[in-house]
Amino acid sequence: MNGKGQERIVKKKRLEPSRLVEEHKGSSGPYRIPRNQVFQDHRKFGFSNIMLVLVILFLFMPLFVVITYSFNATRGMRWNGFSLVWYEKLFFDSKELWRAFGNSFIIAITSSLVATILGSLAAVGIKWYKFKSRAYIQTVSFLPMVLPEVIIGISMLIFFTAVRIPLGMFTIFVAHTTFNLPFVFLLVSARLDEFDFSIIEAARDLGATEMQTLVKVIIPSIMPGVMSGMLMAVTMSLEDFVITFFVSGPGSATLPLYVYSMIRYGVSPVINALSLVLILGIMLIALLFRRFLKTIAASS
Amino acid sequence: MNTHHLQERRGRRLGITYSAPMGLWLTVFFLVPLGIIILYSFLKKGLYGGVEWEFTLSAYQQMFNPNFMRVLFRTLWVATLATCFTILLALPCGYAMARSRNQVLWLALVIVPFWTNSLIRIYAWIAILSSEGFVNEALKAIGLISESLPLIYNQGAVITVLIYMYIPFAILPLFTTIDKFDFQLLEAARDLGATKAESIVKVLLPNIRSGIITALIFTFIPIFGAYTVPLLVGGKDSYLIGNIIVDQVTKTRNWPLASAFSLVLTVLSTIGVIWMMTSNASEKARQKSVVQVADTNGGLS
Numbered sequence: 016m017n018g019k020g021q022e023r024i025v026k027k028k029r030l031e032p033s034r035l036v037e038e039h040k041g042s043s044g045p046y047r048i049p050r051n052q053v054f055q056d057h058r059k060f061g062f063s064n065i066m067l068v069l070v071i072l073f074l075f076m077p078l079f080v081v082i083t084y085s086f087n088a089t090r091g092m093r094w095n096g097f098s099l100v101w102y103e104k105l106f107f108d109s110k111e112l113w114r115a116f117g118n119s120f121i122i123a124i125t126s127s128l129v130a131t132i133l134g135s136l137a138a139v140g141i142k143w144y145k146f147k148s149r150a151y152i153q154t155v156s157f158l159p160m161v162l163p164e165v166i167i168g169i170s171m172l173i174f175f176t177a178v179r180i181p182l183g184m185f186t187i188f189v190a191h192t193t194f195n196l197p198f199v200f201l202l203v204s205a206r207l208d209e210f211d212f213s214i215i216e217a218a219r220d221l222g223a224t225e226m227q228t229l230v231k232v233i234i235p236s237i238m239p240g241v242m243s244g245m246l247m248a249v250t251m252s253l254e255d256f257v258i259t260f261f262v263s264g265p266g267s268a269t270l271p272l273y274v275y276s277m278i279r280y281g282v283s284p285v286i287n288a289l290s291l292v293l294i295l296g297i298m299l300i301a302l303l304f305r306r307f308l309k310t311i312a313a314s315s
Numbered sequence: 316m317n318t319h320h321l322q323e324r325r326g327r328r329l330g331i332t333y334s335a336p337m338g339l340w341l342t343v344f345f346l347v348p349l350g351i352i353i354l355y356s357f358l359k360k361g362l363y364g365g366v367e368w369e370f371t372l373s374a375y376q377q378m379f380n381p382n383f384m385r386v387l388f389r390t391l392w393v394a395t396l397a398t399c400f401t402i403l404l405a406l407p408c409g410y411a412m413a414r415s416r417n418q419v420l421w422l423a424l425v426i427v428p429f430w431t432n433s434l435i436r437i438y439a440w441i442a443i444l445s446s447e448g449f450v451n452e453a454l455k456a457i458g459l460i461s462e463s464l465p466l467i468y469n470q471g472a473v474i475t476v477l478i479y480m481y482i483p484f485a486i487l488p489l490f491t492t493i494d495k496f497d498f499q500l501l502e503a504a505r506d507l508g509a510t511k512a513e514s515i516v517k518v519l520l521p522n523i524r525s526g527i528i529t530a531l532i533f534t535f536i537p538i539f540g541a542y543t544v545p546l547l548v549g550g551k552d553s554y555l556i557g558n559i560i561v562d563q564v565t566k567t568r569n570w571p572l573a574s575a576f577s578l579v580l581t582v583l584s585t586i587g588v589i590w591m592m593t594s595n596a597s598e599k600a601r602q603k604s605v606v607q608v609a610d611t612n613g614g615l616s
Contacts, residue, residue, distance in 0.1 A: 063407035063414075067421065070408050074428040077439030077479070084442065092442060137337035144330025152338040159345050161532060161588050163540020165557045166577045169564055170348035173574070174364070176350055193344045196337055205320040208541050225329070244608045252432045257542055261564075274434045278547070282442050290352065291433050297430045301423045308422045 078294060085287035092282065101284040105292070109285060115273035118184065119253055122269060126191035127199075127248035133192075134199030135241050139233065141200075142207040159310030160197045167194060168261035175262060190262045191252045198251065201245035202310060206240025243307035250300070356574035364568035374571035378579075383559060390556040393470065401485045401534045402527065404478070409489030409526070410519075414498065417532065422490070429483035436477040437547050440476045441467065444548070468550035476544050481537060485530040492526025493519075524594045532587045534579040540580055556580070 077082060088098035105112070137156070141149055159167060171193070175186050218232045234241075256271035277283050301308065356374050358366040377383070412421045412527035428436065443449045446463035453461045466472060496519065504514035520527070549555075556576065563573035 062410075063411035066404065066407035067411035070404055070486075071421075071424050073479065074425065077436065077443055078428060078431065080443055081435070081439040084449070090448045091327070091447055093447075093456075094395045133337040133340060137334040139331025140330040140335075144333070146330045146334075148331070148338065149334075150487070152334050152341075155339065155341045156344060157588065158585070159341070161536055162584050163537055163557065163580055165540050165542045165560055166352075166580055167345070167348075169353045169573060170558065171344070172564065173351055173355060173570065174344070174348035189344055193341065196341060200337065235587055254430065254432055255435050256432075271432055271434050274432065274438070278434065278441065282445070282448070286435070286438055287442070290431075290439070293435060294427065294431055297427050298423075301427055301430070303417050305423065308419055308426060312422055313491045 022186065052153070055103040069120045081287050082294070085284065085291055087284065087287075090282070090284055101288040105285050105288040111268075112270070112273055112285070112289070115268045115270045118187075118267060122184065122187050122191055123249045123252035126188050126195055126252050127190045127245050130189075130199050130248050131241060131245040134196050135203045135237065135242035136242060138200050138203035138207055138240075139237075140208075142204055156197045156200045157195075159194055160201075164255075164257035168258040171258065172261040182262055183267045186262040187259055187267060190258050194255070194258060195248035195251060198247045199241075202244035202247065203237060203240040205310065205313065206223065206237050210236065237306065240310065243304070243310045246300070246304050246307060247311055250297075254277065256303075325430045335364040339552060352574040352577050352581075354574075357570050358571050359460050360569050360571050364570060366570055371571075374569075375564050377572050378575055386554060386556055386559050389553070390539060393474060393553075393555060394475070394535055394541075397474050397481070397538050398531060398535045400474070401482050402530055404584075405482055405489050405530060406527075408482075408486050411492050412486070412490045413493035413496070418487060418490075418494070425483050429487075433480060433543065436480065440472070440479065440548055444472055459507035467548055468553075470549070470553045473545050473549040473553045473555075476548050477538050477541060480544060481534045484533040484537070488529040488533065489523070489526050492523045492529075496522055514577050525591075528591050528594050532591045536587055540582070 035226075084092060084094075085101055086097050086099070087094060088100065089095040137152065140146075141152060158176045168190070169192050171186070175182060180186060214232055214236070215228060223231070254271065255269075256275060259269050259272060260275070263269065268276070273290070274286060277286055344556075345549055355366050357370055357372065359369040359371050359373065360368050408425075412418060412425075415421055441448070444467035445451070446465075446467070448467070450466060451460070451463040454464070499542050500518050500522070501514050504518045505511070509517065541555055542558045542561055545555045545558055560576045560580075563569045563576070
């Protein structure tokens with residue numbers, strides 16, 4: 016057992032101030048904590064809680080407006096009665112949009128798969144072994160996360176032009192894998208920090224080969240990290256506009272690129288309808304993967 | 316100790332085998348392109364985009380064009396302002412989330428808009444702020460105004476939407492750090508006679524310093540390089556450095572100049588990252604010594 020694991024157990028057992036109060040309520044024991052002192056920073060309507068609610072409202076308000084107006088009977092932001100006409104248009108009369116959606120989907124799946132495999136392997140290599148180029152790989156995996164997207168996009172555009180790779184689905188795939196890799200690497204590394212090495216020793220002692228240890232012991236136990244990395248990669252790939260904008264070619268428009276071409280001409284009710292569909296999709300993903308949300312928060 | 320054992324037994328070859336694919340990928344598709352940008356920034360502009368192989372510093376001289384300098388200072392100003400607001404709003408949010416019993420619910424509420432396509436979110440603001448947008452139409456409907464207010468295509472709109480876009484980037488690392496913070500320290504500070512404000516400034520903030528710096532970096536750098544927000548909700552006079560860079564690539568086709576600007580941004584980001592990493596390292600060292608925490612508390616009364 017390493018030190019970190021023990022620390023966590025201790026933390027879980029630590030009594031929360033509110034629980035302390037509940038336990039000592041009514042008892043006149045020596046450890047009774049005056050109620051007002053404990054709750055001073057923990058009031059339901061304290062400053063920080065009010066701020067949190069306001070910020071959440073701020074985050075959702077624009078989305079609510081757009082969703083509401085997706086049911087508007089007419090174009091524009093003047094309410095003219097309820098209608099599903101824009102949903103009909105979205106689902107039955109937006110071939111190009113769905114083609115772009117398909118492209119986004121293909122890129123998201125392929126790039127996140129490759130990024131997950133390469134990133135997870137690298138995390139295992141870096142965390143468990145010491146070798147010369149370790150620091151180099153760690154640095155090079157960190158920078159893409161913090162460089163402004165514009166720079167990554169432009170440098171890739173210039174690179175692909177210089178080596179004469181035609182822009183299209185392949186270049187988008189390469190670009191997305193590149194910006195996804197560091198996130199997967201980071202998430203899996205974090206998971207490996209909590210890893211109990213004795214199970215590898217045990218596997219080796221019981222005669223497992225390197226390959227068997229990897230497939231039957233290591234991979235299953237780092238799976239939560241791998242899954243959150245992959246989830247992160249898929250969402251970032253579906254979301255990306257700036258980098259894709261530079262490395263896409265004719266016929267390879269992804270959904271964000273398509274949305275961009277539409278909103279340049281002002282308010283579009285079909286995009287309103289699309290917003291609701293996308294937000295529902297994301298809510299579903301967040302619900303399905305709610306176990307990983309905390310890990311993901313820690314990485315971004 | 317176990318780790319050491321393992322390393323000894325299986326040597327370094329396996330480590331390299333595991334890490335090489337990612338290392339190679341990032342070298343070829345991230346470092347080499349960056350290298351090309353550095354190279355191009357010292358070359359002469361080609362006639363139709365591209366470069367001519369002739370060494371020159373003209374790209375760097377062009378950067379000092381007063382127009383560009385104005386945009387650069389505007390970008391600094393907008394990024395600083397937006398980052399300050401973002402952090403100030405995000406701090407209480409991270410704190411409230413960390414103390415909440417429904418952490419996952421709040422996380423989901425922050426993450427869902429964050430994962431929603433960035434263009435959809437910018438578009439939503441266009442639908443709200445534009446001259447025939449939600450706010451103007453609503454105000455007209457109640458008869459408060461007869462002419463549309465100029466709510467969009469100005470610096471205020473750019474800053475508002477930038478805060479909107481990047482606040483989750485600040486909330487998430489702040490939440491993660493505050494979640495690890497031992498809240499009993501706050502109570503201890505209060506017991507020792509600190510006021511509420513004192514306990515926050517002298518105990519909470521120093522202990523979550525690394526989270527604040529991470530939040531700063533992850534909002535300031537992307538805002539500094541923002542491109543889509545000023546393009547879509549800003550006017551010509553709220554263009555930022557990101558827009559200049561993209562225009563140099565797509566419109567004027569001055570690749571060396573775009574490269575030079577990118578290089579400046581890269582150097583800036585790298586400095587920020589190094590700052591973040593060193594402060595994180597010192598934070599870890601700090602956490603190890605409990606004595607120091609006691610000192611902080613003792614210094615209050």
